Amino acid sequence: MKVVRYNIGLILQQPLIYSRAGWMKTVLITGTNKGIGLQLTKSYVLNGYRVIATCRNISKELKSSGATIIDGIDLTQTSSAEKLQKNIGNTKIDILINNAGAWCNDSINQMNFEGMIRNFEINTIGTLRVVDALRSNLRNPSKIAIITSKMGSISDNSGGGRYGYRMSKAALNVAGKSLSIDLKPNNISVAMIHPGWVQTDMGGENALISANESVTGTMKVISKMDLTARLLPRHKFTND
Numbered sequence: 001m002k003v004v005r006y007n008i009g010l011i012l013q014q015p016l017i018y019s020r021a022g023w024m025k026t027v028l029i030t031g032t033n034k035g036i037g038l039q040l041t042k043s044y045v046l047n048g049y050r051v052i053a054t055c056r057n058i059s060k061e062l063k064s065s066g067a068t069i070i071d072g073i074d075l076t077q078t079s080s081a082e083k084l085q086k087n088i089g090n091t092k093i094d095i096l097i098n099n100a101g102a103w104c105n106d107s108i109n110q111m112n113f114e115g116m117i118r119n120f121e122i123n124t125i126g127t128l129r130v131v132d133a134l135r136s137n138l139r140n141p142s143k144i145a146i147i148t149s150k151m152g153s154i155s156d157n158s159g160g161g162r163y164g165y166r167m168s169k170a171a172l173n174v175a176g177k178s179l180s181i182d183l184k185p186n187n188i189s190v191a192m193i194h195p196g197w198v199q200t201d202m203g204g205e206n207a208l209i210s211a212n213e214s215v216t217g218t219m220k221v222i223s224k225m226d227l228t229a230r231l232l233p234r235h236k237f238t239n240d
């Protein structure tokens with residue numbers, strides 16, 4: 001399996017930022033109660049970042065992660081964007097990781113139009129809602145990483161089906177490209193990152209890699225992001 005990472009955007013390594021907790025950068029991650037988002041949270045905390053983790057409902061593991069948690073954040077709700085802004089206040093963000101996402105079961109024989117709309121609301125519009133809410137908190141320079149999927153790639157689609165998920169992630173990729181252009185003057189780099197096929201509730205138990213392996217690769221890619229609109233080096237996974 002190939003791990004495709006479209007880098008759209010750039011930024012040089014940022015200077016370390018001083019916070020009350022010491023010299024640390026701040027990363028905000030969405031969808032952190034489980035799966036890839038939870039692992040991203042744990043790994044960034046372990047690596048000395050100040051992590052602000054958003055979720056709809058707190059899980060036990062998230063609670064003990066060491067992150068600052070903002071719960072009740074549903075990407076489909078305008079009120080959640082307002083809550084997020086209120087909770088963040090003037091806090092400056094170095095890395096925003098839009099991870100939260102949803103899957104939709106459908107096929108040529110069983111269209112799921114409600115599920116498709118829901119996928120767009122969460123994966124596509126929800127991601128933009130978070131970026132919009134936090135735009136003024138993003139440092140100059142800073143990074144936005146968007147967890148997409150290679151299922152949103154038109155050229156990579158050899159399997160068909162999965163209409164809602166594929167369409168929502170393809171549209172998300174388009175949104176990411178526009179963000180990379182619009183935010184470049186503010187020195188905000190934007191990257192679309194496919195995390196691999198990962199053993200989570202969404203990926204299922206037959207997936208090829210663990211959340212830990214996925215996140216190790218994703219963090220490497222994020223550390224290499226810059227504004228040069230190039231394809232970032234891929235992180236190699238077993239069987240990828």
Ligand SMILES: NC(=O)c1ccc[n+]([C@@H]2O[C@H](COP(=O)([O-])OP(=O)(O)OC[C@H]3O[C@@H](n4cnc5c(N)ncnc54)[C@H](OP(=O)(O)O)[C@@H]3O)[C@@H](O)[C@H]2O)c1
Nearest residue numbers: 031035036056074075099100101149197198200201202203
């Ligand atoms: N796993 C894979 O193989 C794979 C492959 C390619 C891309 N991805 C992408 O990776 C990201 C993380 O997926 P995952 O595998 O970790 O899936 P997961 O275990 O199902 O976790 C999804 C996360 O998104 C949150 N979420 C769903 N709907 C939400 C909403 N309306 N508002 C706020 N948060 C919401 C979930 O919270 P709740 O628990 O509250 O629902 C959960 O925290 C997604 O964007 C997914 O599309 C995954």
